[in-house]
Amino acid sequence: MQPVKPAHDAFFTTITDSNGQKWTCCLFHWMDGRHVTANTEQTAARMGQLARQLHDVSLRQQEIQFPFIDHTVTYQRWLGDLQRLSISRMPKPVQNSFQEYLTLTQQHLDTARHPKSSSLQPVISTDLNSLNILWDSDQHIVGIVDHEHIGATDRVQDLAWLIKWYARTEGIGSHDVSGRLAKTLLAHYNSPTVLVSQDDPRLAALLWLSGCFNLHFIERTKQLAFDAENNPVGYDQFQLHLQTYRARGEQLSVLLRN
Numbered sequence: 634m635q636p637v638k639p640a641h642d643a644f645f646t647t648i649t650d651s652n653g654q655k656w657t658c659c660l661f662h663w664m665d666g667r668h669v670t671a672n673t674e675q676t677a678a679r680m681g682q683l684a685r686q687l688h689d690v691s692l693r694q695q696e697i698q699f700p701f702i703d704h705t706v707t708y709q710r711w712l713g714d715l716q717r718l719s720i721s722r723m724p725k726p727v728q729n730s731f732q733e734y735l736t737l738t739q740q741h742l743d744t745a746r747h748p749k750s751s752s753l754q755p756v757i758s759t760d761l762n763s764l765n766i767l768w769d770s771d772q773h774i775v776g777i778v779d780h781e782h783i784g785a786t787d788r789v790q791d792l793a794w795l796i797k798w799y800a801r802t803e804g805i806g807s808h809d810v811s812g813r814l815a816k817t818l819l820a821h822y823n824s825p826t827v828l829v830s831q832d833d834p835r836l837a838a839l840l841w842l843s844g845c846f847n848l849h850f851i852e853r854t855k856q857l858a859f860d861a862e863n864n865p866v867g868y869d870q871f872q873l874h875l876q877t878y879r880a881r882g883e884q885l886s887v888l889l890r891n
Contacts, residue, residue, distance in 0.1 A: 638660075664767065666769060670801065672814055677815075679774055680761070681795075682821045692754065702785065704839070711851045723871070730876075731875060734875050744835060754788075756787065758786040760782040792818075792824070793843045808844075815888040840888065854874065
């Protein structure tokens with residue numbers, strides 16, 4: 634989708650619906666493109682460049698105001714939800730595995746909320762997952778769709794999601810990720826110019842949380858816990874679910890290591 638400036642030459646236009654609610658909108662021409670979900674060095678590089686452009690534009694355009702999104706607030710709420718799940722009927726080893734997972738999550742959350750990060754200046758963030766980017770046949774970005782979740786966040790939180798999405802080598806349904814692609818994205822973001830060593834633990838923690846404590850994980854965990862509490866056959870499925878995401882976390886944790 635190619636953006637179109639409104640007649641008054643602003644970035645956005647405002648419309649009022651039948652209920653009197655005002656909406657701030659972007660206007661676009663329709664463009665053809667395709668999705669790329671199995672990433673290459675080229676797609677990772679281009680996403681790194683795009684992210685840096687979006688972040689830098691927001692810093693130069695201070696009049697653009699969006700609500701600030703702190704994903705750690707949502708993660709903490711979800712953690713509370715899982716801590717309140719009923720698991721008393723499960724075998725002790727399964728209970729222990731679950732508690733260990735929650736403890737690991739809290740450790741990553743504590744790291745992710747580092748209050749003295751140098752990169753906390755708000756930047757534009759939107760949902761740039763693989764299904765919201767359109768590419769041409771030469772792997773050039775030709776459009777971005779679905780701005781429903783546009784807001785502001787800090788660079789490290791946004792980069793964590795981008796690395797999770799664009800380090801995938803086997804498609805959106807796979808957990809296979811590549812350190813080479815992660816480093817390619819960061820290199821083309823030119824991360825050394827804005828991130829310092831103190832940000833590295835935050836980025837690693839947020840990357841783990843984005844992959845191992847996202848909405849899909851939370852919803853699946855709640856369902857499997859309910860099933861296991863009401864049917865012993867579900868114990869193995871619940872345990873396998875935790876093991877799968879522990880393994881995914883190990884893969885994500887090594888992406889940023891030299």
